[in-house]
Structure formats: structure tokens, C-alpha cells
Amino acid sequence: MTVGVLAHLFGKMSYKDIAYKTGEKNFKHVQLALWKAFNDYDFSKPGVLSPGLALDIAEEFDKQNVSISVLACYLHFFHEDEAIRRENLERFKELIRHARFFGAPMVACEVGKVSNHTTGKEWSILKGGLEELVEEAEKWGVYIGIEPANEHLIGTAESLTQMLEEVPSTNFGVVLDPGNLVHEENFAEQDSVIKEAFDLLGKRIIACHAKDRIIGNNGKIETVVPGKGDLNYELYMKLLEQYKPQVQIIMEAAKEHQMLEAKSYIEGIRKKARYAEVKRTI
Secondary structure, three states: OOOOEEEEHHHOOOHHHHHHHHHHOOOOOEEOHHHHHHHOOOOOOOOOOOOHHHHEEEEEEEEHEEEEEEOOOOOOOOOOOOHHHHHHHHHHHHHHHHHHOOOEEEEEEOOOOOOOOOOHHHHHHHHHHHHHHHHHHHHHHOOEEEEEOEEEEOOHHHHHHHHHHOOOOOOOEEEOOHHOOOOOOOOHHHHHHHHHHHHHHHHHEEEEEEEEEEEOOOOEEEEOOOOOOOOHHHHHHHHHHHHHHOOOOEEEEOOOHHHHHHHHHHHHHHHHHHHHHHHHHH
16 A cells, blocks of 8 residues: 555645546545645635536546545634534535545544633533444444544554544544644653554554654654654654555655655655564565
């Protein structure tokens, strides 16, 4: 399985142009966030999508031999404003209902960052929203994928494990990005962080992301192109092949001129990990 890419890394343009650019770079699949990638229509409110539009978008990517592996929904699901929260849930549910027309098996998200003004009700509000999304996903035969990310309410492998236990569903999966689990305080122990993530979440992974991380001169963690940082990709790919061989990886944090080198870097390490895993199991 080759490495895919975030569609909006090419910029915001027509879906025909993004489909062409994706194929031109020889990516075989994309993660698609409609309102971040396309300027054909206003996807910032629910109600625009139809089976016909979703099929037409999918057809343009198919012409370039590109599939849509993940529909992404970058929204906040425990927002203090109930009207905003309700709209965000409806936007997610609209993607769930149309996922099959895009050919996408999942709709994925991070859940939202924690503000400085917490009430103590955030977890229960989020849980209620996820229960609603899971119910919709079960109706339509689609996965929802939650990605744990620093500073978000679900920010660690442990907190996502807790939510998976509280919202039990086989349609509820994990999108894993070790780069989103490391920060200044734990970067030196990143191997333990990565291993814990696979120990707790490995069997529930349905997709993965790939960025790289370094500690900058100012002591703050920074995101860089895959292959240009200090994230332990050898360990990441080794564990990924052990737990979820062939799972789709979506590359982040690369500009167009950096994409092919970064893609080759990830695929090269994954190929070695796959070969080592095959030898181990013979």
C-alpha cells in the first residue's frame, strides 16, 4: 500500500484541479476535507452535498487513478456554543451519509482543543456527540475515525482508549499519528509513547498519518516534512506492520516540491519493516 496525501496540501482549488495534481504526483489515495480543499462550492454549512456531486468528485479522482481513502472533518465536537456544536455534528453526519458515493470507508477527525474556560462537562458532551455519530455510522456502514492529538480533549492514547470503552462500537476506529502524541516534555521518551499507542490502540487502527517532529532552537516542538525530523519512523513502521499491515498512510506537512522525496522516505522505511516482519513470521 502506497502513501497518500492530504488533498488540501495542494492548495484550495477546483476538485478537478486537485484530482489532477494528486495523480500527477503519483499518489494513489487522498484524505479529503471538502471545505479545506475545494473552492467550487461552499461546504462550510451542511446541505450542499448530494449523491450526484459526491459521485462526480470521486469520478474526477478515479480518472487520475486516485481513491479517496478518508473523508476528514476538522471541526469541534464539544463546543460551548450548542448551535455551533449542533451544526458541526450535522456536517459530520452529512459526510457519513455520502461516504459511499465518494468511495471512502471512513470519516475522520480530531475532536477539538480544550479552551482555558472549562466547565467539567466537556467529556460528557463529547461522548454524547460521538454516540450520535457512531449511531449514524452504523446505519450507513461507515467507520468514524478519531485521532488523538496534543491539546485536544482526546489528546493521548490513554484518553482515546477510555472513549472507545465508553462508546463501544465496531464502527468506531482510530486514526494514529505518533507526531501528534509527542511534545516538548515527552519527546526524549518518544519510543515509549509510540509503543504505548500501539499497545492500547493498535487493534483499532483504521488509518495513519505521517508528519515529522523536531525540537527547535527555542525548545519548542516543531512540525517538519517526513524524513527531516527526529521522529522514530523505523519504530513507527515496524509496529504498524505488526499490528496493521497494509493500512493506509496519509502524508502531512509537505509542500508540493517536497512531496515525492517525503513519500519515498516513508515508503522506503515501510518496505524494510514489511520485509522484516515477513521474515519474523516465517
